[in-house]
Amino acid sequence: MRLRHLAVGLAVAATVAAAGCSADDGGRPTGAPDGSPTQATSGAATGTPGPAPDATDLAWTALPELPDDESPQAASSAYVVSRTADRKSVVVRNGTATKELGRYPAPAGFEVSNVVLAPPYLVIASADPVNMSDERMSLIDLESGTTRRLGPDAPDLWEGLWSIGHGVLTYGAHGERRSFCITEADLTNLRGTPVDCVPRGQGMHQVKQSPWGYGYVRFENNDEGSCGTARVRRGDDEPVDVDGPGPCRVWEAMPLAGDGAIWSEVPDPxxxxxxxxxxxxxxGEQQSLGYGTTGSLTWCGDALWILRQMESTLMRWTPGKGLEKAYRIDMEVDPEKVSVLSTPICAGDAISISELIAAPGHGNREILHVARVAGDS
Known part of the structure; x- marks a missing residue:
């Protein structure tokens, strides 16, 4: 899924380059197809961002390329995690990707569908490729080597809603009358508790964690393009709707301190x-941070990270500091090379981003760039 997403991104990047699409200094696309967010979609934003300076406190490291049959999934200062091309195993290496520490196979007949690294924990979700509603989960303590499993005895798991942070694991499970529920488990015992459920015919997606809890979007008709409502859960409080998103436009959300929140809106379905x-x-008042690629909002360390794929740029917003350019591919160095960045991945003390490169005569290469972050993720 990750490599396929990057491959699609390469096609988008090539199309954008051919069309001359760029962005103005305020982080809004110019020359883009009709429907780009050239004005505040909710009509209530203030403080549209101006030119963003470059971040000066980040030291990015390009890790050695992995074997051709592996795709990088996440990296921290201590671990680099990849998935094999046949989706049958997850491989863990040391923080420099120079030594293999272990391999974790999917259950027989299953394929690895999702990998989440939150040291010392590694979550591996595996699904039956024929019956995608049959899913299993393994929680591995990389320090002790112990493995605990959720399912098949747990309520029927379903694809999506996997996230981990601050001692809490979330996943999707069937509730009463085959409803769909976002379920929360304490990492000490993996005992699951339904937090919010929607009836059959509706669904949820895009679970996003921050230090203040997590957010997600409920949508109707099992269609992510349909009308969605953003909710956040802070600690043990009941989930509440996010105040601010325009009707039916929200794609993802997460809580900030107090009653604050971050979210994204899609102006053109x-x-x-x-x-x-x-x-x-x-x-405070609602303000715009400019455009971003859907699904890319990621909290890591003490900041929010946003991918702008059309600019090949990773942005960072830090409370009290504002918006900065955290990483950018300079396409002018080699105009024949086409590169695309993946959605950023947080893994405890580090943020990582994959760059898929296509160059004439050299095929595709995937490089993982990693930087240490401040604060606790």
Missing amino acids: QQIEVAEVFLREDG
């Missing part, structure tokens, strides 16, 4: 890869 990102700090 025919162009769902482009969204405008908004935030409202505790007691």
Whole structure:
């Protein structure tokens, strides 16, 4: 899924380059197809961002390329995690990707569908490729080597809603009358508790964790293009709707301190890869952070990270500091090379981003770039 996403991104990047699409200094696409967020989609934003400076406190490291039959999934200072091309195993290496530490196979007849690294924990979700509603989960403590499994005795798991952070694991499971539920488990015992459920015919997606809890989107008709509502859960409080997103446009959300929140809105349902990102700090006014690639909002360390795929740029927003350019591919160095960045991945003390490179005569290469982050993720 990850490599396929990057391959699709390469096609988008090539099309954008051919069309001359770029972005203005405020982080909004110019020359893009009709429907790009060239104005505040909710109509209530203030503080549209100006030119963003380059971040000066990040030291990015390009890790050695992995074997051709592996795709990088996440990296921290201590671990690099990949998935084999046949989706049958997850491989863990040391932080420099120079030594293999272990391999974790999917159950017989299953394929690895999702991998989440939150040291010392590694979550591996595996699904039956024929019956995708049959899913299993392994929680591995990379320090002790112990493995615990969720399913098949747990309520029927279903694809998506996997996230981990601050001692809490979330996953999707069937509830009463075959409803769909976002379920929360304490990492000490893996005992699951349904947090929010929707009836059959509806669904949820895009679980995003921050230090203040997590957010997700409920949608109707099992169609991510349909009308969605963003919710956040702070600690043990009941989930509440996010105040601010325009009707039926929200794609993802996460809580900030107090009553604050971050979310993205898709202004054109025919162009769902482009969204405008908004935030409202505790007691403050709603403001725009410009555009971002849908699904890319990631909290890591003490900051929010946003991918702008059309610019091949990773942005960072830090409370009290504002928006900065965290990483950017300079396409002018080799104009014949086409590169695309993946959605950023947080793994405890590090943020990582994959770069898929296509160059004439050299095929495709995938390089993982990693930087240490401040704060606790």
